[in-house]
Amino acid sequence: MLPGPKEISEPHKELRFTRSAQASHFSLLAAICGGASVTILILSLLLDEFLLSSWWSLAPLPAAFIFFRLSLHCIRHAYLILTPLGIEVFPFFKPRKNLQVLYWSQISDAEVVRNKQLVIHLNREKTSGIVASLTPLHPVYRELLEHAIAGRMAEKTIHKEPDESLSLKDGN
Numbered sequence: 001m002l003p004g005p006k007e008i009s010e011p012h013k014e015l016r017f018t019r020s021a022q023a024s025h026f027s028l029l030a031a032i033c034g035g036a037s038v039t040i041l042i043l044s045l046l047l048d049e050f051l052l053s054s055w056w057s058l059a060p061l062p063a064a065f066i067f068f069r070l071s072l073h074c075i076r077h078a079y080l081i082l083t084p085l086g087i088e089v090f091p092f093f094k095p096r097k098n099l100q101v102l103y104w105s106q107i108s109d110a111e112v113v114r115n116k117q118l119v120i121h122l123n124r125e126k127t128s129g130i131v132a133s134l135t136p137l138h139p140v141y142r143e144l145l146e147h148a149i150a151g152r153m154a155e156k157t158i159h160k161e162p163d164e165s166l167s168l169k170d171g172n
């Protein structure tokens with residue numbers, strides 16, 4: 001029915017986060033539209049009135065189909081991917097064209113703010129960077145993302161400290 005995402009060459013080295021919270025909203029809307037269609041059909045059969053034709057039960061079905069497809073898209077495709085090379089951010093519309101790849105060497109600091117936003121700083125002064133909303137992610141996955149980002153940033157500072165300490169010793 002839908003072409004799925006491509007196979008991953010080394011899936012054990014990356015963390016994929018999908019738009020699972022958004023998918024649940026679209027699934028709920030699809031169920032409401034489908035339920036409205038069934039309700040209209042049952043009422044038209046029970047009331048047997050000319051004004052409430054059974055053809056009206058088909059009206060909510062296109063919306064139900066669209067919401068169902070959107071929920072499948074949100075579940076199957078990644079929103080954020082943490083790889084050994086960096087962070088990949090996929091937008092909702094045209095993800096192949098508008099994909100942003102931020103390499104760990106470009107990232108000065110990254111943090112999760114109030115469990116709602118991923119803030120990626122591209123310089124030490126924290127004047128440039130990217131802010132990605134985490135509301136499309138399920139709250140449990142937001143906590144996992146926060147833990148993964150904190151671990152990666154801690155690893156990055158551990159690897160930087162020996163270089164800085166060597167430069168201080170050389171300068172004395």
